[in-house]
Amino acid sequence: MTLDTRPHAVAWWLWSTGLAVAALRTSNPLFLLLLGAIIGLVAVGRLRGAEARRTMRGFLLLAAIVVGLRLALQVLVGQRLPGHVIVGFPSISLPTWAQGVSLGGPVTIESLLVALVAGLRLAVVLVAFGAANALSSARELLRSLPPVAHEAAVAVTVALSFVPELFGSVARIREARLLRGRPSSGFAAIRGITVPVLEDALERSVHLAASMGSRGFGRRSPTPPVSRVVITVSSALLGAILLLLGGYGSLAGSSPLLVPLGSAVLGVLLLGASTLMSGRRSVRTRYRPAPFGQRSLACAVSGWVPLLIIAVFGAVDPAAISWGPSPLAWPTLPPVLLVMTLVAMVPLLVAPTPPGVGRRSRVLEATT
Amino acid sequence: MISFDRVSFRYAEAWILRDLDIVVADGELLVVVGPTGSGKSTLLKMVNGLVPHFSGGDLAGEVTVAGRSVVGSSPVDLADLIGYVGQDPRSSFVAETVEEEIAYGMENLGVAPAVMRRRVEDALDLMSLHEVRTRSVRTLSGGQQQRVAIAAVLASAPSILILDEPTSALDPGAAEEVLSSLTRLVHDVGLTVVIAEHRLERVLPFADRVLLLDGEGGATVGEPGRIMASSPLAPPLIDLGRLAEWDPLPVTVRQARRSAGALSALLADERPAPAPLQDGRNVASVTNLTVAYDGLRALDRVSLSFAAGTVTAIMGRNGSGKSTLLGAMAGLLAPTAGAAEVSGQAPRSMDAKDRICLVGLVPQDPGALLYAQEVGDECRVADLEHHLDPGTTAGVLGNLGGEIDPHRHPKDLSEGQRLTLALGVVLAPRPLVVLLDEPTRGLDYGAKRLLCHQIRTLCDQGAAVVVASHDVEMVAMVSDRVVVLAGGEVIADGETRDVVCHTPAFAPQVAKVLSPQTWLTVDEVAAALGAIEP
Numbered sequence: 062m063t064l065d066t067r068p069h070a071v072a073w074w075l076w077s078t079g080l081a082v083a084a085l086r087t088s089n090p091l092f093l094l095l096l097g098a099i100i101g102l103v104a105v106g107r108l109r110g111a112e113a114r115r116t117m118r119g120f121l122l123l124a125a126i127v128v129g130l131r132l133a134l135q136v137l138v139g140q141r142l143p144g145h146v147i148v149g150f151p152s153i154s155l156p157t158w159a160q161g162v163s164l165g166g167p168v169t170i171e172s173l174l175v176a177l178v179a180g181l182r183l184a185v186v187l188v189a190f191g192a193a194n195a196l197s198s199a200r201e202l203l204r205s206l207p208p209v210a211h212e213a214a215v216a217v218t219v220a221l222s223f224v225p226e227l228f229g230s231v232a233r234i235r236e237a238r239l240l241r242g243r244p245s246s247g248f249a250a251i252r253g254i255t256v257p258v259l260e261d262a263l264e265r266s267v268h269l270a271a272s273m274g275s276r277g278f279g280r281r282s283p284t285p286p287v288s289r290v291v292i293t294v295s296s297a298l299l300g301a302i303l304l305l306l307g308g309y310g311s312l313a314g315s316s317p318l319l320v321p322l323g324s325a326v327l328g329v330l331l332l333g334a335s336t337l338m339s340g341r342r343s344v345r346t347r348y349r350p351a352p353f354g355q356r357s358l359a360c361a362v363s364g365w366v367p368l369l370i371i372a373v374f375g376a377v378d379p380a381a382i383s384w385g386p387s388p389l390a391w392p393t394l395p396p397v398l399l400v401m402t403l404v405a406m407v408p409l410l411v412a413p414t415p416p417g418v419g420r421r422s423r424v425l426e427a428t429t
Numbered sequence: 430m431i432s433f434d435r436v437s438f439r440y441a442e443a444w445i446l447r448d449l450d451i452v453v454a455d456g457e458l459l460v461v462v463g464p465t466g467s468g469k470s471t472l473l474k475m476v477n478g479l480v481p482h483f484s485g486g487d488l489a490g491e492v493t494v495a496g497r498s499v500v501g502s503s504p505v506d507l508a509d510l511i512g513y514v515g516q517d518p519r520s521s522f523v524a525e526t527v528e529e530e531i532a533y534g535m536e537n538l539g540v541a542p543a544v545m546r547r548r549v550e551d552a553l554d555l556m557s558l559h560e561v562r563t564r565s566v567r568t569l570s571g572g573q574q575q576r577v578a579i580a581a582v583l584a585s586a587p588s589i590l591i592l593d594e595p596t597s598a599l600d601p602g603a604a605e606e607v608l609s610s611l612t613r614l615v616h617d618v619g620l621t622v623v624i625a626e627h628r629l630e631r632v633l634p635f636a637d638r639v640l641l642l643d644g645e646g647g648a649t650v651g652e653p654g655r656i657m658a659s660s661p662l663a664p665p666l667i668d669l670g671r672l673a674e675w676d677p678l679p680v681t682v683r684q685a686r687r688s689a690g691a692l693s694a695l696l697a698d699e700r701p702a703p704a705p706l707q708d709g710r711n712v713a714s715v716t717n718l719t720v721a722y723d724g725l726r727a728l729d730r731v732s733l734s735f736a737a738g739t740v741t742a743i744m745g746r747n748g749s750g751k752s753t754l755l756g757a758m759a760g761l762l763a764p765t766a767g768a769a770e771v772s773g774q775a776p777r778s779m780d781a782k783d784r785i786c787l788v789g790l791v792p793q794d795p796g797a798l799l800y801a802q803e804v805g806d807e808c809r810v811a812d813l814e815h816h817l818d819p820g821t822t823a824g825v826l827g828n829l830g831g832e833i834d835p836h837r838h839p840k841d842l843s844e845g846q847r848l849t850l851a852l853g854v855v856l857a858p859r860p861l862v863v864l865l866d867e868p869t870r871g872l873d874y875g876a877k878r879l880l881c882h883q884i885r886t887l888c889d890q891g892a893a894v895v896v897a898s899h900d901v902e903m904v905a906m907v908s909d910r911v912v913v914l915a916g917g918e919v920i921a922d923g924e925t926r927d928v929v930c931h932t933p934a935f936a937p938q939v940a941k942v943l944s945p946q947t948w949l950t951v952d953e954v955a956a957a958l959g960a961i962e963p
Contacts, residue, residue: 215523218525233797236761240785241814242782243814257800264520271479274483274504275507276537280508345536348545350542
């Protein structure tokens with residue numbers, strides 16, 4: 062367990078994806094708030110470093126903006142629901158081709174609440190995505206992609222560093238223009254900067270290709286027998302299709318949840334098997350591979366518990382999962398559901414706290 | 430280990446390399462020497478197949494490495510055998526952090542994770558990079574990046590290491606350190622190393638043999654002393670040895686000191702000619718200048734003034750704030766506190782067009798200043814933009830010397846020619862202050878001498894010239910005054926002779942050989958000898 066102290070990047074992404082899917086399947090604002098609070102608490106408790114905190118803050122801000130925007134849009138152009146009117150704006154009638162969109166009109170509490178829940182749902186998804194990003198960078202995730210996707214992962218990694226390089230290049234060329242006494246902003250400057258920046262980028266990619274080549278990128282062991290390739294590729298394809306169907310089913314919300322969930326799990330298993338088989342072909346090894354151990358497993362599974370709860374409660378007690386504004390009533394959350402959902406906070410138990418300040422031994426440090 | 434059998438190469442009509450027969454032995458450190466454009470980089474890239482596989486062109490003859498044909502296999506196939514570090518390490522980075530970058534090659538080769546972990550640590554130690562191990566490679570200083578690039582190929586444990594100008598971005602101390610580490614590997618594990626380098630004073634002491642390219646496709650290989658005796662490119666030490674007619678010709682300062690007894694005695698009563706009196710008025714100054722970014726103080730309360738007609742060299746290790754100082758004086762960087770002034774005005778607050786009439790900066794990569802498709806166009810555009818009489822820039826360029834074909838594309842020029850062109854463009858509006866950032870990068874001795882001549886001429890015309898450089902020999906040749914920065918603070922400021930002769934890191938070769946006498950250049954010694962003999 063010494064190596065597996067911190068959950069794997071994939072575990073964090075699985076955890077947050079599970080919570081995000083759960084958020085998409087519920088319309089109970091209390092349940093949404095609960096999910097948001099769980100994600101927030103885990104993220105705050107287990108973030109490392111200033112940059113991770115910046116990332117998380119950014120996503121929280123974005124989530125708040127989304128909720129605000131959703132409400133504003135509802136007031137301006139949202140669908141008019143009958144009910145308790147708060148403010149009556151003059152309604153502007155639109156031609157028939159713009160049916161469904163209404164400008165102005167009375168604003169009801171019901172319509173605002175619907176918008177609030179929809180905005181909240183999006184906000185939880187955003188916060189989940191932000192937490193995954195902050196708890197483990199996209200780069201970390203790319204590094205742990207299976208060997209079969211290695212080439213693609215390197216391409217994405219290079220592309221990720223390409224953007225900051227491009228900004229650097231623009232800054233450099235702007236400075237060079239200043240040194241020649243040329244304007245560094247305005248239309249002429251944009252033209253004058255674009256061409257050298259593209260030249261730079263082209264030159265750099267040629268250099269990079271040479272460097273990657275001379276450092277052995279894309280070395281392979283001899284090709285395996287055809288039958289293995291066929292099995293690998295077909296199981297990967299089938300797995301991907303099952304995963305897609307399952308994913309769509311569990312998000313779309315019309316079918317009962319258990320069927321698509323089962324399909325998704327089967328898809329993941331098939332993909333895993335195909336990955337294991339294809340991995341033997343590459344000669345590649347990995348520096349400091351992060352093991353996917355028990356802690357990671359616990360973390361990943363706990364993120365999907367809320368969705369399971371939704372699937373079960375959806376069948377038994379739909380009122381706990383979905384909530385509508387008419388008739389106007391406070392949403393409720395059964396205590397059983399609340400307690401069960403708290404399982405998603407397992408990462409707080411299995412992931413270590415960020416290093417804090419401890420006491421040092423004076424005797425041991427006396428000599429230094 | 431490496432053999433070239435009647436190898437010729439060309440991109441277009443003219444052959445760059447012709448009929449080369451070279452054998453590099455196992456565990457040898459070979460230094461490749463030649464004027465710019467003589468095919469050094471091409472020769473190096475041939476060893477691991479980047480030429481011709483990535484470059485195109487015609488290759489005749491056979492290059493074999495450890496018995497494998499280079500033409501028959503690609504650089505990818507040879508990656509386990511050869512580590513290659515190109516001229517610009519920045520453009521070769523694949524991964525994000527230093528550790529990952531070092532591990533990248535090993536991951537591709539399928540080195541076992543446990544071995545990989547150990548080798549990364551070894552490479553970090555060997556290149557003194559453990560303090561920056563988790564940093565992003567893109568945020569490191571030029572010198573650190575150079576060392577990361579070398580560590581990254583060393584970690585794969587190649588049998589052959591190819592380095593194209595590995596010390597051009599390093600300060601003298603760091604260069605020495607990197608080369609000693611490599612020598613240790615050559616001795617301990619029998620690594621074969623091929624280095625192309627312009628600054629021979631740095632690499633010659635480590636060389637087993639020298640390969641001299643003559644610039645017309647031919648090459649000679651031999652012992653450093655023998656090759657240097659007739660080489661048109663030679664570091665000051667060799668020039669001194671030739672002047673004093675030492676035989677055999679010493680290639681290290683230590684050897685030279687042993688032969689220098691007679692010369693020292695002869696010069697004992699002579700004194701270097703005193704520097705001409707500097708009474709130029711101050712045209713630029715910085716007062717309590719502090720520039721901070723990313724939470725670091727690149728410059729910390731620096732106060733300096735620069736007089737007309739004086740060449741000031743700014744020295745200091747990588748990341749000590751040299752470029753930042755030039756950037757602040759050229760108005761590219763805003764001071765966090767304090768002020769920079771050029772003839773009484775703050776360059777930052779001036780319009781770009783007015784500013785370049787007062788202060789001109791040639792950056793490390795002079796090509797960044799050039800846009801046009803032809804040298805002639807570049808000059809005409811510069812005239813138009815600065816409302817100069819037509820032909821002014823071309824005239825300035827002509828006076829700088831170095832004859833440049835006006836119909837060539839700036840990217841096709843040699844490093845020296847490109848620098849001259851950039852200098853011409855910057856000098857056309859006749860700025861009072863001229864700033865040069867690391868101008869000798871990639872220059873051979875001929876181009877360097879021309880640059881020194883250009884700087885002196887500028888100075889005689891009344892400009893204040895400030896040069897930031899790691900090149901101690903160039904500083905000794907051209908500067909009147911040296912300012913040493915460390916951690917963003919000025920730690921020494923004085924006449925060149927006083928400052929550089931007292932620190933081994935900044936002392937030129939001649940001063941090291943003849944210390945405690947304080948001669949800086951071969952020309953000074955020659956002048957003194959000339960005064961004695963007739």
